[in-house]
Amino acid sequence: MTSSTESAPTSAVLSRVDGPRVVLEATDLRRTFTGGSRLRPTHVSAVDGVSLRLHAGEVLGIVGESGCGKSTLARMLVGLEKPDGGSLIYHGTDVTRSTRSDRRLLRTGVQMIFQDPYTSLDPRMTVGDIIAEPMAATRSAPAAVRRARVAELLGLVGLAPEMMSRYPHQFSGGQRQRIGIARALALDPDVLVCDEAVSALDVSVQAQVINLLAGLQKRLGVAIVFIAHDLSVVRHIADRVAVMYLGRVAEIGDTETVYTRPAHPYTQALLSATPSHSLADRGKLSRRRVLGGEPPSPVDPPAGCRFNPRCWLATDECRTDAPALRGFELRDVSCHHAEQALAEARLA
Amino acid sequence: MTTGSTGGSAAEGQVALRVRDLNVTFTGGGRAVHAVRNVDLDVARGEFVALLGESGSGKSVTARAIMGLTDEYTRVEAAELVVAGTDILTLGDEKRRLMRGERMSLVLQDALSALNPVMTIGNQIGELFRVHRGATRKQARASAIELLGLVGIPAPKNRVDDYPHQFSGGMRQRILIAMAIALEPEMLIADEPTTALDVTVQAQILDLLGRLRDQLGMGVLLITHDLGVVMEVADRLAVMYAGRIVESGAADTVLGLPAHPYTQALLRSIPDAAVKGQELLTIPGSPPSPAQTPPGCSFNPRCHLAIEVCRTERPPLVDVALGRASACHRSEELLHDLVH
Numbered sequence: 001m002t003s004s005t006e007s008a009p010t011s012a013v014l015s016r017v018d019g020p021r022v023v024l025e026a027t028d029l030r031r032t033f034t035g036g037s038r039l040r041p042t043h044v045s046a047v048d049g050v051s052l053r054l055h056a057g058e059v060l061g062i063v064g065e066s067g068c069g070k071s072t073l074a075r076m077l078v079g080l081e082k083p084d085g086g087s088l089i090y091h092g093t094d095v096t097r098s099t100r101s102d103r104r105l106l107r108t109g110v111q112m113i114f115q116d117p118y119t120s121l122d123p124r125m126t127v128g129d130i131i132a133e134p135m136a137a138t139r140s141a142p143a144a145v146r147r148a149r150v151a152e153l154l155g156l157v158g159l160a161p162e163m164m165s166r167y168p169h170q171f172s173g174g175q176r177q178r179i180g181i182a183r184a185l186a187l188d189p190d191v192l193v194c195d196e197a198v199s200a201l202d203v204s205v206q207a208q209v210i211n212l213l214a215g216l217q218k219r220l221g222v223a224i225v226f227i228a229h230d231l232s233v234v235r236h237i238a239d240r241v242a243v244m245y246l247g248r249v250a251e252i253g254d255t256e257t258v259y260t261r262p263a264h265p266y267t268q269a270l271l272s273a274t275p276s277h278s279l280a281d282r283g284k285l286s287r288r289r290v291l292g293g294e295p296p297s298p299v300d301p302p303a304g305c306r307f308n309p310r311c312w313l314a315t316d317e318c319r320t321d322a323p324a325l326r327g328f329e330l331r332d333v334s335c336h337h338a339e340q341a342l343a344e345a346r347l348a
Numbered sequence: 349m350t351t352g353s354t355g356g357s358a359a360e361g362q363v364a365l366r367v368r369d370l371n372v373t374f375t376g377g378g379r380a381v382h383a384v385r386n387v388d389l390d391v392a393r394g395e396f397v398a399l400l401g402e403s404g405s406g407k408s409v410t411a412r413a414i415m416g417l418t419d420e421y422t423r424v425e426a427a428e429l430v431v432a433g434t435d436i437l438t439l440g441d442e443k444r445r446l447m448r449g450e451r452m453s454l455v456l457q458d459a460l461s462a463l464n465p466v467m468t469i470g471n472q473i474g475e476l477f478r479v480h481r482g483a484t485r486k487q488a489r490a491s492a493i494e495l496l497g498l499v500g501i502p503a504p505k506n507r508v509d510d511y512p513h514q515f516s517g518g519m520r521q522r523i524l525i526a527m528a529i530a531l532e533p534e535m536l537i538a539d540e541p542t543t544a545l546d547v548t549v550q551a552q553i554l555d556l557l558g559r560l561r562d563q564l565g566m567g568v569l570l571i572t573h574d575l576g577v578v579m580e581v582a583d584r585l586a587v588m589y590a591g592r593i594v595e596s597g598a599a600d601t602v603l604g605l606p607a608h609p610y611t612q613a614l615l616r617s618i619p620d621a622a623v624k625g626q627e628l629l630t631i632p633g634s635p636p637s638p639a640q641t642p643p644g645c646s647f648n649p650r651c652h653l654a655i656e657v658c659r660t661e662r663p664p665l666v667d668v669a670l671g672r673a674s675a676c677h678r679s680e681e682l683l684h685d686l687v688h
Binding site: 065066172173174175202203204205206207208210211214215229231232233235236237269270273274275276277278279281282283284285286288290291297 | 402403516517546547548549550551552554555573574575576577579580600603604613614615617618619620627628629630631632634635650
């Protein structure tokens with residue numbers, strides 16, 4: 001079932017889809033922040049060895065709880081954060097060191113949509129200037145061309161071109177997020193990184209923006225890394241999904257496979273704790289898999305599998321050896337006991 | 349107005365909260381803004397009622413008005429405001445202050461800013477016992493430890509002298525809940541208690557609220573924008589839009605067969621596994637600001653069922669079936685599945 005043409009240490013699922021070319025490839029990305037006092041520094045291991053491959057035109061969802069390193073990963077993918085280790089390759093060019101030319105290359109191709117539409121737009125710039133800024137910064141078009149392009153982009157995200165001369169405060173949250181999307185599209189990128197792009201929006205507006213993103217992805221063929229904590233939104237939009245726990249990927253694979261037959265105990269617990277939106281599943285939470293303890297902090301992550309203190313399947317092996325991501329029934333999972341977890345879930 | 353009551357015909361002693369015709373107006377800035385209009389609410393003891401609405405719909409304002417946490421630029425008017433048998437409209441400020449915490453309490457959304465950063469958790473919880481019950485420091489500390497254990501903080505004896513920043517977000521929220529239930533109030537209002545939390549922690553908090561409701565027989569008014577949470581825990585439900593309650597009734601029936609197009613559209617706009625890859629149904633436009641609500645039915649510019657009368661005449665909240673009310677000119681048709 002797997003065509004492992006590549007000899008890279010990456011695992012089965014990553015190389016399964018051979019069709020579309022790989023746009024962005026992250027291998028073993030790491031990022032540690034140093035905090036605390038000078039005398040007693042603490043090290044926060046935010047992202048610890050994450051490997052991902054993003055193919056042209058696909059939507060990769062990334063889910064996980066707060067503090068699992070989703071946002072740090074996103075910032076590394078767009079070059080806002082320099083990785084401490086590992087490599088990031090964009091269209092075959094290694095951009096890990098984020099030199100000036102690396103950054104320039106990455107920014108024309110990889111753009112970010114931010115979470116908060118109220119703070120990510122400069123209140124003193126007109127919408128036209130905000131959307132034209134990427135083009136101005138890269139000096140990629142003269143002013144007249146930029147104006148025409150801004151009008152086109154506004155149309156693309158469903159706003160009237162006349163709104164160009166208005167200021168952000170004149171728009172609602174949903175409209176502002178559309179402006180943020182238009183800005184991200186200005187340089188015609190092939191990757192959009194959406195970090196909780198719809199989380200701050202009202203439910204009735206959220207659906208509009210999700211539809212817009214899905215439509216843009218189909219029309220422009222742009223690949224999207226969609227980071228969210230809302231599992232139902234990710235299920236709707238993503239082709240593949242990665243579940244992160246404390247800086248590592250717990251499970252990654254085809255969205256339906258991961259959602260319907262999760263093989264990592266953490267994925268199972270996360271899915272069972274998500275309130276369902278259908279009346280038929282009322283009372284689902286009382287049947288959920290209860291995780292013991294608090295989500296541990298990345299300051300002092302446990303040895304071995306980082307999930308082991310809360311895992312009901314943990315053995316001595318889990319406490320000492322960190323499980324590597326391995327191919328298992330149509331997805332990659334990093335668990336020593338994935339077979340057992342999946343079998344038990346089937347019985348339950 | 350007798351119509352639109354949420355069917356709370358419980359015996360007088362069983363009523364935790366009874367609100368009739370609540371109006372809240374902001375008078376700052378020269379112009380009066382009607383944030384909440386004609387809201388009726390009933391919560392029986394031991395009942396979980398959800399108040400669902402988007403931002404700006406007036407749900408938090410309602411909570412603050414009931415608690416009496418308003419400033420000089422807020423005018424609160426109500427025909428009836430009864431908490432656990434006491435009419436709090438007739439109470440003076442001091443008596444009302446004593447009711448807060450003792451008979452009714454509020455859990456706020458942002459746990460970090462709701463706790464005092466320079467007081468230990470033990471002192472903050474203990475303060476309630478010392479002020480309201482006249483307990484000694486030692487007794488208050490013991491009660492605080494007991495409460496921390498009740499809300500599931502591990503090793504409460506060791507944590508009682510910690511400061512808020514030493515706790516995680518979920519634990520802080522539980523500490524707030526501990527403070528809210530400390531004096532065993534009859535009525536607990538929880539304003540988005542789980543919005544900032546992860547799903548696994550959210551599930552724990554909802555469990556905790558449900559358990560406390562059963563143990564202490566409190567009435568719980570849960571204010572939220574999350575349909576999933578409502579689906580999970582609510583016995584009854586009131587949906588707010590632009591400052592008014594547009595639909596109310598038993599959660600099962602309202603969510604199963606909404607009688608208001610707004611409720612229906614909300615339910616449909618949520619991503620569901622069944623419609624993967626398809627366009628989500630959306631509600632066009634965005635919620636109106638309370639300062640500028642459209643004439644007629646506030647929802648009419650966004651409603652796919654709007655007809656001429658909706659643009660001119662505001663539909664009253666009327667009973668459409670036993671124990672449920674809806675404010676829509678076309679709820680009859682909606683209920684009988686004549687329109688979609």
